[in-house]
Amino acid sequence: MSRIVVCGGGMIGLCAAMMLARDGHNVVVLEGDPSEVPANPTTAWDKWDRPGVAQFHQPHNLFTRFRMICDAELPGLTDRLLEAGCVWVDILDEYSIPPTITDKAPRPGDASLRFVTGRRPVFEWTVATMAAGQPHLTILRGVRARELVTGRSSIAGVPHVAGVRTSSGEEIHADLVVDAMGRRSPACRWVTEAGARAPIEECEDSNFIYYTRYFSGRRPRRVGRTVAIRAGSVAQGHYPVAGRSRVIRTSRQRLEGIGRWGGP
Numbered sequence: 001m002s003r004i005v006v007c008g009g010g011m012i013g014l015c016a017a018m019m020l021a022r023d024g025h026n027v028v029v030l031e032g033d034p035s036e037v038p039a040n041p042t043t044a045w046d047k048w049d050r051p052g053v054a055q056f057h058q059p060h061n062l063f064t065r066f067r068m069i070c071d072a073e074l075p076g077l078t079d080r081l082l083e084a085g086c087v088w089v090d091i092l093d094e095y096s097i098p099p100t101i102t103d104k105a106p107r108p109g110d111a112s113l114r115f116v117t118g119r120r121p122v123f124e125w126t127v128a129t130m131a132a133g134q135p136h137l138t139i140l141r142g143v144r145a146r147e148l149v150t151g152r153s154s155i156a157g158v159p160h161v162a163g164v165r166t167s168s169g170e171e172i173h174a175d176l177v178v179d180a181m182g183r184r185s186p187a188c189r190w191v192t193e194a195g196a197r198a199p200i201e202e203c204e205d206s207n208f209i210y211y212t213r214y215f216s217g218r219r220p221r222r223v224g225r226t227v228a229i230r231a232g233s234v235a236q237g238h239y240p241v242a243g244r245s246r247v248i249r250t251s252r253q254r255l256e257g258i259g260r261w262g263g264p
């Protein structure tokens with residue numbers, strides 16, 4: 001079986017690492033943030049210092065495709081998320097389906113539209129605690145990957161990636177290096193510095209900003225479960241995140257090129 005280094009121990013890095021380890025590979029995850037995983041989801045929300053994930057205190061929707069892949073490849077993850085306080089969102093339930101849609105009869109495939117939502121620290125905590133118990137998987141926190149290590153090339157002009165060098169200078173050799181360093185990943189630069197042609201990278205600033213506020217208490221009778229409102233450049237989502245808590249998330253898109261926030 002292969003030795004694999006995953007750079008980045010966020011949700012994608014840890015889920016990929018668990019899947020690879022379950023296939024029998026020996027996997028090492030390098031996570032730049034040094035904080036250890038807290039004892040429970042409440043402490044994860046209150047105290048877990050994760051500067052490497054800028055949106056760490058935002059709500060998170062584990063959309064259906066991801067949830068279905070996890071159900072197949074990482075059985076038990078969805079149950080663990082629910083135990084930790086995440087909740088189901090069903091956009092077809094009696095509260096959420098718009099009154100203008102009168103045919104509410106269930107159809108095959110409806111279940112696949114359900115997804116799990118919650119506060120992101122709870123997701124990160126659940127994935128991290130599940131990964132910590134995975135055989136063949138080692139997670140090194142506070143270890144930042146700095147650049148690729150190259151070995152002897154077997155095809156002229158094509159560099160051979162043989163591992164990564166950490167910020168302390170240690171070389172970790174691997175048959176495969178996985179980039180899970182998030183949207184600010186330096187991997188494209190690493191690849192060109194190693195002598196390969198630049199990967200094709202598409203990147204666009206969509207000018208969104210988010211405001212989030214969490215509320216807790218009894219759910220008002222007249223407010224449905226999941227509400228999405230769009231007015232001009234402003235979109236607002238109201239949905240449950242745990243038991244009696246709800247979140248209101250407002251996002252606003254800045255109109256491109258004219259340097260002002262769009263109206264109304």
Ligand SMILES: Cc1cc2nc3c(=O)[nH]c(=O)nc-3n(C[C@H](O)[C@H](O)[C@H](O)COP(=O)(O)OP(=O)(O)OC[C@H]3O[C@@H](n4cnc5c(N)ncnc54)[C@H](O)[C@@H]3O)c2cc1C
Nearest residue numbers: 008010011012013030031032052055060061144145181182
């Ligand atoms: C405001 C906001 C809201 C979002 N809401 C949703 C949502 O509801 N649902 C959804 O599916 N997606 C959402 N996204 C997108 C989603 O957050 C990202 O797609 C997701 O975080 C990607 O996870 P990731 O593990 O790839 O990266 P990240 O979560 O960014 O994790 C990257 C990890 O790599 C580590 N790292 C970085 N560089 C190094 C290095 N050199 N060495 C070692 N470690 C390193 C970081 O510390 C971090 O832990 C949202 C994004 C934003 C900005």
